[in-house]
Amino acid sequence: MKVYIKKATEVGVEVEDGIQFSGCQCPTEVLTGASPKTKAALDEIVAKSGFKSVGSILCPYPGEGSGYVYFNGLAESHIVVATWPEEFGVRNFPSACNLNQNNRGKAELLIQGLRRFFRPTVETVPEMDLLTGRRFWTW
Numbered sequence: 001m002k003v004y005i006k007k008a009t010e011v012g013v014e015v016e017d018g019i020q021f022s023g024c025q026c027p028t029e030v031l032t033g034a035s036p037k038t039k040a041a042l043d044e045i046v047a048k049s050g051f052k053s054v055g056s057i058l059c060p061y062p063g064e065g066s067g068y069v070y071f072n073g074l075a076e077s078h079i080v081v082a083t084w085p086e087e088f089g090v091r092n093f094p095s096a097c098n099l100n101q102n103n104r105g106k107a108e109l110l111i112q113g114l115r116r117f118f119r120p121t122v123e124t125v126p127e128m129d130l131l132t133g134r135r136f137w138t139w
Contacts, residue, residue, distance in 0.1 A: 018093040019111065021120030030118065031085040034060030034068035042070050042081065045113035050106040051076055076103055079110065090118050 024031060030038065039058040046053050056072035067083035080093040092114055094107060115123075 018091050020124045021090040021092070021115070021118050021122070022088060022124070023121030024088045024090060025119040025121060026117065028065075028085065031083045031088065031090070032065040032067060034058050038068070039070065041117060043072070045117060046072050046074070046079065046110065048113055049110035051079075051103075051110065076101075076106070081114070090114075090120070 029035075030041075035058075039056065042058070043053065043056055046056070052075040054073045054075055056070065058068055058070045060066065060068045065085060067085045069083075070079075070081040072079050078094075082091045082093075084090070092111070094110055
């Protein structure tokens with residue numbers, strides 16, 4: 001089990017440009033269901049990680065079964081989860097940058113909870129174009 005941490009110091013954690021889950025084996029409605037039930041499940045994952053939520057929202061993409069974006073503002077920073085049901089994929093962008101405490105343990109619990117929820121078969125971080133230094137996603 002890996003958590004891709006870009007920076008982990010005594011005072012903060014940032015996750016390297018997000019984590020991509022592919023081949024998710026969760027029920028289809030977990031990827032497509034922009035519903036109160038899905039939002040509650042994601043809110044619970046955040047709460048169980050130990051982060052303090054200051055508010056969350058789940059916004060569906062246009063079109064039936066098109067996925068959603070979940071945003072949770074944390075006292076420590078934020079997390080964004082975006083689903084791509086047609087690819088059985090999810091991208092997670094957690095950031096915990098409270099400079100008053102080490103949030104590595106919370107970040108690891110958060111990613112573990114998201115893994116259990118989405119059940120990916122493949123987990124990757126974005127690739128880097130060596131000529132430009134820019135990161136890009138591949139499925």
